[in-house]
Amino acid sequence: MEVPFLDLKANYFSLKNEIDTAIEEVLEKTAFAGGFAVERFEKNWAAYCGVNHAVGLGSGTAALWAALQAMEIGPGDEVITVSHTFAATVEAIVLAGARPVFVDIDKSTFNMDTKQLEAAATENTKAVIPVHLYGQPVNMDAVLEFARTHELFVIEDACQSHGAEYKRRKTGSMGDVGCFSFYPGKNLGAFGEAGAVVTNNPQLAERMRRFRDHGQTKKYHHDHFGWNERMDGIQGAVLDVKLKYLEQWNTLRRQHAQRYLDRLQDQAKIIGPREVENCRHVWHLFVVRVPQRDIVLRKLKERGIYCGLHYPVPVHRTKAFKRFAPAEGSLPVTETVASSILSLPMYPELSEEQIDYVCKNLIEIAENLTESENA
Numbered sequence: 001m002e003v004p005f006l007d008l009k010a011n012y013f014s015l016k017n018e019i020d021t022a023i024e025e026v027l028e029k030t031a032f033a034g035g036f037a038v039e040r041f042e043k044n045w046a047a048y049c050g051v052n053h054a055v056g057l058g059s060g061t062a063a064l065w066a067a068l069q070a071m072e073i074g075p076g077d078e079v080i081t082v083s084h085t086f087a088a089t090v091e092a093i094v095l096a097g098a099r100p101v102f103v104d105i106d107k108s109t110f111n112m113d114t115k116q117l118e119a120a121a122t123e124n125t126k127a128v129i130p131v132h133l134y135g136q137p138v139n140m141d142a143v144l145e146f147a148r149t150h151e152l153f154v155i156e157d158a159c160q161s162h163g164a165e166y167k168r169r170k171t172g173s174m175g176d177v178g179c180f181s182f183y184p185g186k187n188l189g190a191f192g193e194a195g196a197v198v199t200n201n202p203q204l205a206e207r208m209r210r211f212r213d214h215g216q217t218k219k220y221h222h223d224h225f226g227w228n229e230r231m232d233g234i235q236g237a238v239l240d241v242k243l244k245y246l247e248q249w250n251t252l253r254r255q256h257a258q259r260y261l262d263r264l265q266d267q268a269k270i271i272g273p274r275e276v277e278n279c280r281h282v283w284h285l286f287v288v289r290v291p292q293r294d295i296v297l298r299k300l301k302e303r304g305i306y307c308g309l310h311y312p313v314p315v316h317r318t319k320a321f322k323r324f325a326p327a328e329g330s331l332p333v334t335e336t337v338a339s340s341i342l343s344l345p346m347y348p349e350l351s352e353e354q355i356d357y358v359c360k361n362l363i364e365i366a367e368n369l370t371e372s373e374n375a
Ligand SMILES: Cc1ncc(COP(=O)(O)O)c(C=O)c1O
Pocket: 059, 060, 061, 062, 085, 086, 088, 089, 131, 157, 159, 160, 180, 181, 182, 183, 194, 195
């Protein structure tokens, strides 16, 4: 049996007619950059997230950058985030000219350890970026309280958590700005690059809207610094069709996660993830910890099971960002999980047989690692 890590074809073919029709409408109206389809999606996405404004952008990375720009965060400023994330979270901070300050992660959720925020704050701190990694919300009560005390902006990196909820509030809707990526493999994925910001703050919404369009207040009146980060019309059309199915897909992901958890429980060598109380995890990724991860990864592949690594190198350990690394030994959880995490196949179209096949083989491989492999 083959179990791909992701099956974008199955997803497309399940909605082919609807999507093709929506794309055709954009083509016929030649509404390629922004336009009616993007505006319609923005309205529906804002409503889904429970906020007043959504601004469609070129990517999730652009969303983070737009948020920082709108808050006028730049040189001399510090932004607190985690190193156990996709590099884009940190790239945006660095591109804005600010300094990323890393706090460690919690060892059972792999999300920001909010107990460490206080010690990371300085007089230069301007914002905090919690990352709802793998689809699981960060402890937002703690983040919001910390931000309120220190008068900081909160930018939620919700690029992996479309539809996730913290105490019944959607991720992205609790901070000043929520940032989303619609990269094809995401829970809500475009047919190319796309992203969005959501906010209840009309000034920030207006600034981010201008930012994506070269800072123009009207054509050729560049009153602000800006960039070209408009969402493509075709992406807006695709996303608007797919949004109608997001809840259904997230429910399927939750069922798959439960099946994985049931089958992998009580396995001494495999540490499974867990859903935090009062949260709705949307399982963008299902991440376990195993000994000798690289060997397990290879052996699973030999049996037709394709896994991912999110992420094998903490951002502060990468060549590009090591200049921002904190004192040696100050991110112990971040450093240790990177070598043992393994993302199992996870997407709505996954079958029960495929999940059972993954679990059976994973258990078998983990149980039968030889002494030297286990060393
Ligand atoms: C946590 C996180 N932040 C930011 C991004 C950046 O999004 P994009 O790839 O759309 O630029 C991603 C996407 O992979 C992500 O997973």
